[in-house]
Amino acid sequence: MTPAVAQPLPEGLPGDRLSRIQIDRSCRQTVVWYMVSAVAWLLAGSLLALLASIKMHTPGFLADADWLTFGRVRPAHLSTMIYGWGSMAGVGVLLWLQARLSRVRLPLPLLLPVTVVIWNLAVLYGTVRILQGASTGIEWLEFPVEVLAFIGFCMAVIIVASVLMFVRRQVKHTYVSQWYLFGAVLWFPFLYILGVVLSEAGDVRGVAKAAANWWFAHNVLGLWFTPIGLATAYYMIPKVIGRPVHSYHLSLLGFWTLAIFYNWAGTHHLIGGPLPAWLVTVGIVGSMMMFIPVITVAVNHHLTMAGNFHHLRTSPTLRFVVVAAMSYTVVSFQGSLTALRAVNEVSHFTHYTIAHAHLGVYAFFTMMMFGAAYYILPRLMNTEWHSARWIRVHFWATSLGMALYWLGLTWAGWRQGEMMNDPNIPFLAIVEYTKPWLHSRSLAGVLMTIGHVSFAWLVWNLVRQRGAALIGPTLLKRRKSA
Amino acid sequence: MFLVYLVIWAFTLLAGASAVWALAWAVQTGQFRDFRAGAASIFDEGEPVGRVTDAFPGEGKHP
16 A cells, blocks of 8 residues: 555645545555454454354354354454454544544554554454453453553554644534544543453452443443444535534534433443442433433434435435434434333343344444445545445345344343243243244344445455546546556 | 552543533633534535535446
8 A cells, every 4th residue: 555645636626625635545544454454353253243143043053162152252253343343443434534524634644554453463362362261251341451551552542643633623613523533532541441440450349340341331332432423424414415414503412411421321231230229220310311412413413314315325325324323313212211120120131132232333333334434435545436236235234134133132032021020931931932033133144244245345346446436536537447 | 449449530530620621622712603614614615515425336426
């Protein structure tokens, strides 16, 4: 990959367009590397997910090798998806958005690509250790402690890059997406360091450790993935359809209420657990208060889109982003309601929760990152996507897969919870009941994986620049050799 | 145990203080004043309001 500055810029473009191209080119190396690494982890995570899912209904499948047992494959799936796919795609999108919103070149052109290498090695090392049986056993923090040092270093560099871009910014106004991105970039290291300290410090034991664990795990979604996802939506929807956000003051209200309320919600994972009741109630109140930011975001995105839904037919970015934004509303409503004790009594410890978690991390965040990739990568590689058909395969396979996944497990999980609360039903009967739905989960996983392979194929061809050349942000020109 | 408390309180105070500082900074520098201009700040002459900037490859009506 050639350095960004070495390329001559096309002549005859207006000044501001020129600078947008320059900004995009300054991001090329770092952001493309982050995104390509993320896609590689997405494929690895999908494979681990399929193994784990098949083992749920066919326990004997590949059970002879100890490193392929469920207890290792499942946390390896979660960790590769969270720290490999989600976080790396998130960082790529975050850096590009910040450069664009501040209208400056991406700083630290030597150090940032190095963080990609370090981050990849950290995730690889952590995943291998989990498969070897050295997981810490703490959910969402299964990687060995030393991984913290490496990802921590990368995050420190990313914070410096973010601050540099903000200080050098050429735009007076701080756009709503920047608020979210700054929140994400400062909150995540705080969470991660505190999460590791609290789970590794010998003094924190028992229920205190569980409380710290779920405070951390919930906030990785709430204060790391969610702000990056919403920042993307607040940029992509207006930008693609060419219409400013419907209500800008609502968007800022949404940010500040999210910042105030989200980090309280974690203890709703421990409803019914042996924690002090007030600690759980705090989590429930925090979850209820989340209705405010969620409704402001949902209303705002809907009203921005109103009258522009026909663009869903023609824009791949908009398709993924709008599906993701709608999923955000659904998953947040569902999450707030699930935090109520009466609902949680049934849903806790069932497949319902698994469906809910995937609606958040997949239907919301992952789909948002797909949408962002469809917008960002062609501009960085100066090349169009090579095939509209593969994009459609990607969209429909992932959307239908996710819908099947969520509907099947939500229904089965709820019934499972009701049956578990009935002392007259033997436990084995409940296990038998869930089996067909576990098969539907595997089928959904296959569909989503088909989507991921199509996406990887598209990205591979794009990076190899096998597509029409893209000159200027919106100009299409056939490459002579293509 | 003392170190754990120190880390928790240091981080909590730092996070809280930075949020208060950010809010004060935003009010002082007029970030909450002209919402119309704020919402339009992502558009420019090259990509003005009204221009659709994404389409399936080979299917878009690019100007």
